[in-house]
Amino acid sequence: MKIKANNLKRQYELYAAEFDQKVLDVMHSGWYILGEEVSAFEREFADWIGAKFCVGLGSGLDALWISFRLLGIGPGDEVIVSSNAYIACVMGITMNGAKPVFVDSDQYNNIDSSLIEAAVTPRTKAILAVHLFGQCCNMDEIMRVADKYDLIVVEDCAQAHGNHWKGKTAGTFGKVGCFSFYPTKGCGAFGDAGAIVTDDEVLAQKFRVFRNYGSEKKYYNSVVGTNSRLDELQAGLLRVRLSHIEELNRERKRLASRYSELIQNPLIELPRVRPGADSVWHQYVIRCVERESLMRFLNQREIGSVIHYPIPPYLSEAYAYLGIARGSFPNTEKAADEVLSLPMYNGMTEEEQNTVIRALNEFRENGS
Numbered sequence: 001m002k003i004k005a006n007n008l009k010r011q012y013e014l015y016a017a018e019f020d021q022k023v024l025d026v027m028h029s030g031w032y033i034l035g036e037e038v039s040a041f042e043r044e045f046a047d048w049i050g051a052k053f054c055v056g057l058g059s060g061l062d063a064l065w066i067s068f069r070l071l072g073i074g075p076g077d078e079v080i081v082s083s084n085a086y087i088a089c090v091m092g093i094t095m096n097g098a099k100p101v102f103v104d105s106d107q108y109n110n111i112d113s114s115l116i117e118a119a120v121t122p123r124t125k126a127i128l129a130v131h132l133f134g135q136c137c138n139m140d141e142i143m144r145v146a147d148k149y150d151l152i153v154v155e156d157c158a159q160a161h162g163n164h165w166k167g168k169t170a171g172t173f174g175k176v177g178c179f180s181f182y183p184t185k186g187c188g189a190f191g192d193a194g195a196i197v198t199d200d201e202v203l204a205q206k207f208r209v210f211r212n213y214g215s216e217k218k219y220y221n222s223v224v225g226t227n228s229r230l231d232e233l234q235a236g237l238l239r240v241r242l243s244h245i246e247e248l249n250r251e252r253k254r255l256a257s258r259y260s261e262l263i264q265n266p267l268i269e270l271p272r273v274r275p276g277a278d279s280v281w282h283q284y285v286i287r288c289v290e291r292e293s294l295m296r297f298l299n300q301r302e303i304g305s306v307i308h309y310p311i312p313p314y315l316s317e318a319y320a321y322l323g324i325a326r327g328s329f330p331n332t333e334k335a336a337d338e339v340l341s342l343p344m345y346n347g348m349t350e351e352e353q354n355t356v357i358r359a360l361n362e363f364r365e366n367g368s
């Protein structure tokens, strides 16, 4: 049995009839960009998150860079971010000419909140809280430091649709919550899409203007904006997905708890959830010192797995210019050497999951 690390077709098939109907409805409507589907999705998504406003955008990266741009963060400013993040988190900062100031990660793969305060300088303007793999950062500590030094908090919820920190939804702590609806994400579209949520009406309106060439009224442009519009097809399909999101998140939690209960191998370290945090299990990320041989072993059994991420952003070629040496963030580098994301997707069968579990439990030292 061949098992992919992710299986997008399975996720489509769960609600195929509804998705198909929505595609036809939008095609027949004769309106394809920023219309009723987008407005309806923005309302429904804001309600679900518990924010006042949602603005649909072209991607998660757009949500990040436009947030920093409209919050006035640019050259000379610093933004604190986990060294263990996806490269887009860092690009959202550097695209505006601001400087990312990295803080090492902790055993939960998120920013080590006990190290944040020491990274604050007179130039610090914001903290980007990246809720990696579906688990919330320690928002108590992030909000405490932000309040103390008057910093803006932006949340990257691209992997955390609907998770919580002490009962409060990710995306509602900071000034802006940034979401991606890339197909593999918890609320995935069938193409690129993203959004921001905020309680600030003025800011929400600025996003609406900025995403559409800075124009509030057609052909009258108040600022130099961009083209980052959510289209009707993606918005319509996202509404279908959102109408099932609670059951989809529950299914992932169930898959995760089965993994945690049934994987028993001293060579494999299971993921931990921080007390107070909740996880929607965007990924189920184990650690294994012999990761390369484990991956080979799984491959031989036709079981897919993925490394999130093999190279921390500050060590990537793209950010060589930052001049940050290897060894700077030991926990992040250890994670890069040991993490492995197991197959995990909505529509995964018990038989498929049992096959993965059996393989993991049979893995021995030296890859035998």
Ligand SMILES: *Cc1c(COP(=O)(O)O)cnc(C)c1O
Binding pocket: 059, 060, 061, 062, 086, 088, 089, 130, 132, 156, 158, 159, 180, 181, 182, 192, 193, 194
């Ligand atoms: C996917 C992702 C992004 C970028 O979203 P895109 O829609 O691919 O631009 C940003 N941050 C994190 C943490 C992500 O996982």
